[in-house]
Amino acid sequence: QKEVEQNSGPLSVPEGAIASLNCTYSDRGSQSFFWYRQYSGKSPELIMFIYSNGDKEDGRFTAQLNKASQYVSLLIRDSQPSDSATYLCAVRGGSTLGRLYFGRGTQLTVWP
Amino acid sequence: DTAVSQTPKYLVTQMGNDKSIKCEQNLGHDTMYWYKQDSKKFLKIMFSYNNKELIINETVPNRFSPKSPDKAHLNLHINSLELGDSAVYFCASSRDISYEQYFGPGTRLTVT
Numbered sequence: 593q594k595e596v597e598q599n600s601g602p603l604s605v606p607e608g609a610i611a612s613l614n615c616t617y618s619d620r621g622s623q624s625f626f627w628y629r630q631y632s633g634k635s636p637e638l639i640m641f642i643y644s645n646g647d648k649e650d651g652r653f654t655a656q657l658n659k660a661s662q663y664v665s666l667l668i669r670d671s672q673p674s675d676s677a678t679y680l681c682a683v684r685g686g687s688t689l690g691r692l693y694f695g696r697g698t699q700l701t702v703w704p
Numbered sequence: 705d706t707a708v709s710q711t712p713k714y715l716v717t718q719m720g721n722d723k724s725i726k727c728e729q730n731l732g733h734d735t736m737y738w739y740k741q742d743s744k745k746f747l748k749i750m751f752s753y754n755n756k757e758l759i760i761n762e763t764v765p766n767r768f769s770p771k772s773p774d775k776a777h778l779n780l781h782i783n784s785l786e787l788g789d790s791a792v793y794f795c796a797s798s799r800d801i802s803y804e805q806y807f808g809p810g811t812r813l814t815v816t
Contacts, residue, residue: 635807690801
């Protein structure tokens, strides 16, 4: 069983701060890494994906990947109350026919 | 325009009944998926179809049967519903098995 671990939180940060969400995975052959945001009662929404080691930035979001450490993170700069949601880390292995393994999510609360 | 749509949004039914959930995507994607999200919010893949061919069939009771009449549609039929089937079922699609997945709005199934 391929494992994806996230701190369940809740993670609470003030508005304007940087929120840092972390994820580790067990399958060293994993190739693709995704961050989804899920508001309560809604479906997962893709916000970032990263395939190569290093950083990938998109607006206020930065995904960081370190394959040697089997670690992927998501930084949210200038956090807003509207960022309050559960963030799901998902990992695709090297030969899993597109199968994504999800972590249990980190609940983020941004307070004004 | 809705990219991935599901019907119905809510489904309340009694134990022992048979029900179906429908999914359609208008993104021109080749691959579609069914996920189950339990009460603890853990998201787990059930099935995947690529070009109408079943490629992922996780350890799911035989009472669950997917059907893909064409690349844009993936339905899920559930026989003899049990209390433990209560969950939110998400459909997702991707360009092919290597690409990021986009989720539908979900179907909340409640079995009484």
